[in-house]
Amino acid sequence: MWNVFVDSIIGLAKKSGFSNLTPLHLVMIAISCFFIFLAIKYKFEPLLLLPIAFGMLLANLPLGNLMHPVIWDNIHDLQFADLFNSDKFGLLDILYLGVKLGVYPPLIFLGVGAMTDFGPLIANPKSLILGAAAQIGIFFTFFGAMMLGFTQQEAGAIAIIGGADGPTAIFTTTKLAPHLLGPIALAAYSYMALVPVIQPPIMKLMTTKKERCIVMEQLRPVSRLEKILFPIIVAVVVSLVVPDATPLVGMLMLGNLFRESGVVARLSETSQNALINIITLFLGVSVGATASADKLAQPGYGAQAFKIIILGMFAFAICTATGVLFGKILNVISGGKVNPLIGSAGVSAVPMAARVSQKVGQEANPGNFLLMHAMGPNVAGVIGSAVAAGVLISMLGGK
Amino acid sequence: MSLQEKLTISGNVAFVGIVVVFLVLTSLILVVSIFGFFAKTGSGKGKKGKEEKDADVDYVSGEEAEDSDAEDSDTQVLEATDESEEDEVGLIAAIMAAITVAMGSVSGFHISSIRRSKRNTTSWNTAGRDEYHATRL
Numbered sequence: 001m002w003n004v005f006v007d008s009i010i011g012l013a014k015k016s017g018f019s020n021l022t023p024l025h026l027v028m029i030a031i032s033c034f035f036i037f038l039a040i041k042y043k044f045e046p047l048l049l050l051p052i053a054f055g056m057l058l059a060n061l062p063l064g065n066l067m068h069p070v071i072w073d074n075i076h077d078l079q080f081a082d083l084f085n086s087d088k089f090g091l092l093d094i095l096y097l098g099v100k101l102g103v104y105p106p107l108i109f110l111g112v113g114a115m116t117d118f119g120p121l122i123a124n125p126k127s128l129i130l131g132a133a134a135q136i137g138i139f140f141t142f143f144g145a146m147m148l149g150f151t152q153q154e155a156g157a158i159a160i161i162g163g164a165d166g167p168t169a170i171f172t173t174t175k176l177a178p179h180l181l182g183p184i185a186l187a188a189y190s191y192m193a194l195v196p197v198i199q200p201p202i203m204k205l206m207t208t209k210k211e212r213c214i215v216m217e218q219l220r221p222v223s224r225l226e227k228i229l230f231p232i233i234v235a236v237v238v239s240l241v242v243p244d245a246t247p248l249v250g251m252l253m254l255g256n257l258f259r260e261s262g263v264v265a266r267l268s269e270t271s272q273n274a275l276i277n278i279i280t281l282f283l284g285v286s287v288g289a290t291a292s293a294d295k296l297a298q299p300g301y302g303a304q305a306f307k308i309i310i311l312g313m314f315a316f317a318i319c320t321a322t323g324v325l326f327g328k329i330l331n332v333i334s335g336g337k338v339n340p341l342i343g344s345a346g347v348s349a350v351p352m353a354a355r356v357s358q359k360v361g362q363e364a365n366p367g368n369f370l371l372m373h374a375m376g377p378n379v380a381g382v383i384g385s386a387v388a389a390g391v392l393i394s395m396l397g398g399k
Numbered sequence: 400m401s402l403q404e405k406l407t408i409s410g411n412v413a414f415v416g417i418v419v420v421f422l423v424l425t426s427l428i429l430v431v432s433i434f435g436f437f438a439k440t441g442s443g444k445g446k447k448g449k450e451e452k453d454a455d456v457d458y459v460s461g462e463e464a465e466d467s468d469a470e471d472s473d474t475q476v477l478e479a480t481d482e483s484e485e486d487e488v489g490l491i492a493a494i495m496a497a498i499t500v501a502m503g504s505v506s507g508f509h510i511s512s513i514r515r516s517k518r519n520t521t522s523w524n525t526a527g528r529d530e531y532h533a534t535r536l
Binding site for chain 2: 117119120121122123125126128129131132135136138139140142143146147152155156220221222223225226229230233234237238241242369371372375380383384387388391392395396
């Protein structure tokens, strides 16, 4: 009787997570707890970082069978029937289908579009050039990643971190290098959260006090007709030139049309609240779950993740610098009417980057008010990074 | 992959990528600018602008303020530019009273300009203005 009891306990212990816990699991659990701490204590992009970190935690609890990222990496021709029939298919695997099939990022863009007012951009179309300028760093980073030994596809996925746009980074990575999704998503969202820390020193370094003090003219009012036509024009132009950017830009503009048309208030409301919240939750948890100990155990994966973190920072810094540089050029061309600080907002990260421009500008001149002027390049950056992603996907052979 | 191959690929991707991104966004600038031009022309901007200007009520400080009684320098209320002068003076008195109640003292404050907000302001503008006020007060 006693032996049976002991055997049962031993059998149970062997089937528990403790017996399967490895040092790598512990490392990943510690890392996920650190990200949870950052999200809660310091509010680093908590809406995404918290589900990502907890997804990572769940995926690293042995025998939980919630997610199998290694299996996903080895699937080249999606054989869903085999997957569904196997016993290795957990809850997070099912949620991950939305990432793998490229469904979540465009849906998030739908919500972003419904939340975005393109008025400042329409009022000052020249700010689109700043949205383009801030993408130059992406292509510099591509070069850096290639030099560090990444493949073309991997380099493209890493470079897009510089766009400072989480859904775009995830979309591009799933198309080009899905095996790097975990570290790239974490790097992208971490750096977006660190915009107020990373950008100001670069902005101050590249501008003079006199430039930072420039007060810009008030933007003109934008008519409703302009706001309605804008998403249609952008969707058509961008999709015709870069078809691979259509899923992102198309949904972004659809959401914006919901907002500006004024005739589908319910759809607009749902897109910018319930839908985007649900998708954010699914996206965060399933992307976080791709960072598992099994993957960390793969030779060279840790080193790759470290390089991605470094390259991501490099990409972000260069994109900020090129944005400010073009802000300075516009300032010269306009005869001193453009404050170069708004150029840094071209890196997307809406609306954080625009708020940084406002803050740095107001430090130099307390009476200065750049927020609305910076929103133009800021939303232009969303379009610019989506176009850059489309170019990378198109050129580097993503499917 | 040799270094030369890497450089070639990187250069190609960078060049094409930058050109395409700028091409697309520059095209958008052109299209939006052209459309904005017609939209402004069609809406009769000149007339509307004049009406808005008329609606603005300026209480100018500057030199005129210096000319007025020094003892009343905190509450200088200067020329009204339309017919409803008495109403506007009452408005200024009400605003000054509100400031006094909120701050507990009139020292250090004087109303130099009052301008009517545009009614068709965007939500971004409204949010920005609210934030500006919050940081200033």
